[in-house]
Amino acid sequence: MNLSARMIVVLTVVGLISGSLLAVVGMLTKDRIAFNKQQEIEAAILEVVPGTEISKEVFTEKNFTIYSGKNRDGNLIGYAVYTSGTGFQDIISLMFGTDPNVTKINSLSILEQKETPGLGAKITDKELFLRFWDNKDAGSAISLRKPAVRSQDELAPNEVNTITGATISSDKVLSIVNQSLEKLKQLKKAGKLISEENDAE
Amino acid sequence: MKTKTFPHGIHPQEFKETTSNKSLQPLPAPEKVIIPLHQHFGSPAEPLVKKGDEVFMGQKIGESNSFFSACVHSSVSGKVMKIENYNHPLGNPVPAVTISNDGKDRVFPDIKEQKDPLSLNPEKIRQIVKDAGIVGLGGAAFPTAVKLSPPKDKPIDTIIINGCECEPVLTADHRLMLEYPDDIIKGAELVRIATGAKKIILGIENNKQDVYNLLQKKIYTFPLEISLLKTKYPQGAEKNLISALLKRAVPRGGLPFDVGVVVQNVGTVKAIWDAVAEGKPLYERALTVSGAGITSPKNLIVRIGSLFQNAIDYCGGLQDSANILVMGGPMMGLAQGTSDVPVIKGTSGILAWAEPEHITEHNCISCGRCVTHCPMGLVPTQLMKYSKLDYLSEAESRGIMDCVECGSCQYSCPAGIPLVHWLRVGKHKITDLKRKKSA
Amino acid sequence: MPSKSVGAEYIKGLWEENPVFRQLLGMCPTLAVTNAVINGIAMGLATSFVLILSSLVVSALKKLIPSQVRIASYIVIIATFVTIADRFMAAFFPPISKSLGPYIPLIVVNCIILGRQEAFSSKNSVGRSLIDALGMSTGFILALLVLSSIREILGMGTFLGHQVMGAWFKPWIIMILPAGAFITLGILLAVALVIESKTKTRKN
Amino acid sequence: MTNNRFILKSSPHFKGKDSVPKIMYAVILSLIPAIAASFYFFRMRALLIYLLSVSVCLITEAVFLKARKKPMHSLWDGSAIITGLLLAMTLPPSLSLDIVVIGAVVSITLGKHVFGGLGDNIFNPALVGRAFLQVAFPVAMTTWIPPVTNQINTATYATPLGNLKFQTAAIQGALTPLKDLFWGNIGGCLGETSAVALLLGAAFLLYKRAIDWRIPVGIISILTVFTGVFWLTGPDKYASPAFHILAGGLIIGAFFMATDMVTSPISPLGTWIYALGIGLLIGIIRLFGGFPEGVMFSILFMNTFVPLINRYTRPRILGERSTP
Amino acid sequence: MELITLFIAAILVNNYVLYYFLGICPFLGVSKKIDSAFSMGLAVTFVMTITAVASWMINHWILIPYNLDYLQIVSFILVIAALVQLVEMFIRKISPPLYQALGIYLPLITTNCAIMGLALLAALKDYSFAKTVVFGVGSGLGFTLAIVLMAGIREQLDLADVPEPLKGAGIALIVAGIMALAFTGFSGMIN
């Protein structure tokens, strides 16, 4: 067999074998990976809209998804908003939940972030940051309390605490949430989310 | 009065006042003179005499048939005692002719006065200069005959007479200008004739105002211009002098020829005049014996081949504290291990003083003073490091061969790094390497 | 070709030819994923998996592959195993897969792997290649372990997530950042050289 | 006649009067007003930090000189003391002392001796130490105490620049008055608060020619232009150039850190490029960056450029262009 | 505007070498001389740009439509290898001087994690085509900046009295560490 032919045959065969092997692997793992992803989202929804039994995507665009959360009886108990934006270093993806009328934020959960460890990364810290987001008044834009205070009581209903030394990361989270909140309200007002609600009734 | 100058450089303390008003006086010829056969840039001369020969004062005793060389003459009359290696101020011993002085100063019979020296043709002048063994008396001892023979394709338009004497301490050239102004000017005119140049510029540093005033009063028919320069070191370095006076830059690795200039030291032009007009070959020169280590500093005219010790003794001897003996100026002069070395044509001064016996060297802190002071526009600290680490090709490409070893960098270096020494090491290694490659 | 004993063939990867400290290979993952010990171990294991399997395959196929397309073939083989490792981790260890990000797929361009194929597996028997790959893998894991331990302990005061430093300790956050990675590895390389020269002089 | 008592060495035999220790001690001397000011504003805390920082620097330096068999006289050339002082001056007064020790060790080790010692370092040693601490202990390094107190109060007290950046003081019209910035009655690092004390020292250095005037002039002028443009377009949003010059570490950085001879370019042209780079970066970081202060980062960043700057701004060799 | 910030971020904030740790091998290996470092940087930038384009096309035209995301690694690396080969041969044929200046660095680039990393990162972040290209160019320039700065520093350190065990890679890594510190100053600048 001449050299060129051998080259072509060998590489093609290698490619074919690799392709088939990968096809098998791909199929074996596909469902599992999708399942992982699904579960991650469901867990997050449950965290920000407690009591959710059935969740459903009601609106989606790039890097922005609204899920509706319903209880066992099929009643809407809130929305979970998945969103992302730039942080101090890189993208921050987060999810927050609201009540069905979008008057208050239940809680906030950070899904993905690459902020400075030990500093900006404290946005994932329950004690230092996330707990101050529980049950906030969503009537107007949320604002940040600077400098940081020690207890929940010192904050206004629509105020959240900043992280000492990581003001920017806190700020970024705030603006991501505020933007998405605004969007959610508008969508709600425009009735874009209603069809889903009707389904349940 | 506006003075001209070149960029960069330094201004060290001058110490010239000790000798600047002491007139030149001859050093009595010693009992024997030791005349090295190699006192110049180029090939060494071969001896023309042998042991036991009687020689006259001014008789040619060494000659080479190479173009890049200079003849050597006896500075006394007497008998050749031996021809053997002898200590040399430039380092390793070289063959030298030792002549015992009969004290009669019998002049070589061929030496005659010239009737009308200024009417000679260039060829003749060059021949006389060559036969008189004249070399640049500023220190480098470049054969003058070579300098007077520019290549045909490089026409010379300007002669620069270097009266800067920018080295601290030295005053011999200053005195020469004060005492023999006519000889110098006429010598310069001879140089102009020999090279076919149009104009002569005499550059004088403004610390020699008296010379300037004196020369201003004199009237010559020559195309002469006297120019006052700022007192700054190294004002007298060939390329910097050209840049200061004419704003011309001699190309890297090039010679003043390349920009149509010939530069001559005042001492040299005086020697040229003496040789052409009086037939007197170069067997004596003016020099300064000074420094805090010399008991009574003087400006002397010394026969070539006299020992340093002779000159020092005549100036009252060395102080006890003196621990450094330098031939030439303090910036570029060579430290001597002994005073048992002969005065050669390039000896512009004999200096001695007390120097601390410790050198504290600090790390280079890149202050950049060597760079701001280097008159050649080099980066000495970097070249030093290249030289230290044997990065010779880098050193060469960054211009180490352009270094004139003026010492401005080291003078201004706060870290006390022997920059010049390192640069010399690098330069020599590169030359060695080239020699090896071409061999 | 001088053949070494099985033991020596294995051992050389640990120190003499340690891919990270001695050969300076695979620096990207070494620096990028060693901010926590668990990441370092996971990366080490994934790389080992790819290295060992592709060494086996390459050494088995060495006669069949013409030299002109060998690099291309090796790359395909390596990439196949990398994909397997990547998918496997994404399926069964999602948190680690997430924290390692694109660095698992990047194993495909880790010079250790391609380098070993070229330098060793393509010229040696299956058995020897396996041992060589095992040795290199161990060396790589070891290096990652050392680096990640230092970084995690100093940077967070923890080891594998467990608090090991007392309360007095203020974590040096720089250690888990890029700057700390570079500096620590630089110092470790110097230490490795010092140890090497010490052992050499002792031998002499 | 043969007397071998003479000194043998290469020319030149004359030497200028300046020496490395003289330059270094001039810098130390020039820092005294600022140090005194920090004693006044931060009392015993300041003294402790200075003492600790300088002594640890000296000890580390000594250890390295010994280990690398270098002449011990280098220990007292003043460079280690300067590093110690400058490091201390850039630390918050409330910083715990063990962190000071780490900073001093890092300054001398990573800032200087890994490169081969004084003169070989690429980065300003004090700033390397400071940057290391800033990134390693971000919270401790950004916790400030009010001036003229001796208490370590963890309640946050903001620096003028911190105010500007995070509290949007400019919008609220709550900028620290220039007068306080000038005298130093503000929160901030030990030695950087009092502009007047620093300027006093800087004037001395300029008079002594121990620093290159181009660097501070370049930095300050470009910063003035840069911040001035923004200030003119929106005085209610941006602080004035005067504020930017007096606030934070600009003066100490421009006069004492960026001028470090070892880590700044050699030629005048290079020096201008370097200074303008620093000034511009400071402006960019302060106005748009994540940190309230950018002096340290800007200087370190431009330090990395110095070898390149030196290479491309090499002076022209006499006769270079006219090579036949 | 978004593209500009992405571009600046790729060069300064999330510098390829100093933040993502990609391309460390050539960063350490070819940073001894400024000239070769610069050529290497340009070569990387060039290949990165083409890779960005090619990988985006493969990803969006083949892999995603056919649900073949698990073929990403294999297909990217093969395409990169093929592209680099092609470019190398092309340059060699078209312009020998350019080949001398740039081409000799190309083989080194094939197995360079910088290129592969770019393809993967762009895919991971789901950038649009324009963004991918900008990201590619910016990352390449970021790499060039880092490697040229490093080369300048190393040329200077070559003359310095660096402790023996730190010479070479050791000191280069420490310098990289301090450079990373200096680059930290830019973080938070992407808005």
Next chain:
Amino acid sequence: MDVLIPILTMGALGLILSAGLAIAYRKLKVEEDPKVVKISEALPQANCGACGYSGCRAFAEAVVKGEAETNGCPVGGEETIAKVAEIMGVKAGEVVKKTARIHCHGDTEAAKDRGLYLGITTCYAANLTGGNKQCPYGCLGFGDCVLACPFDAIQMGGDGLPVVDEKKCTACGKCVDACPRNIIELVPLAQNMLVFCRNLDKGAAPKKACKNACIGCGICARACPEAIIMENNLAKIKDYKKIDPEKIPAIEKCPTNAIGRLFKEDEG
């Protein structure tokens, strides 16, 4: 279908690539130095750049050009190094074992200083200023040869003269090049008698400068004229083989011990 697409994709990719490569190899084959090819093949082909060159091929070219050392590839290990060396044919074919010898006995006690030397402490630098010793031919004692030796075979002895360790010396000649005064020479290891001076001056001057200088008296040459001659005032062993063992005592009557044996035969 789901299985087929990936298989086909990969197969197609492989096909296209290999076809492209095959064509490319045909069309763009460039004639090369076979040595480069050989070395290139011996290298790991990791193209990692660890050697400092842009890939294995560039390194191979550098080796062939002599720019890079044969052991420059850190990745391949000893085998690669051995192979590369073999291809380049760097095998030393030594016949007579030589060693470096120092032709000077001007130790600190014997040779007088010329002054208080404060310049750079290397022989090369000192030599430029005329040297620190009075003798212009002798050892300067700063150990340039020690630094030049890549094998650690030369050390500075306590007396200010370098000492060669014959066991370590490979006669590479680096020290010979490094010595600015050319007093080191590669001499057959077996040669037992040497002239320990390079001074060309006569009589008083060398004697004053160094106790151990050859003063050119010629005693040795007269004792064994067939082997030893005087040249430029210096004794020279013209033909070591012709030294008559019986005449050795006469030769060793040298008043300054400037000629002599390295070791007495009976000592081994």
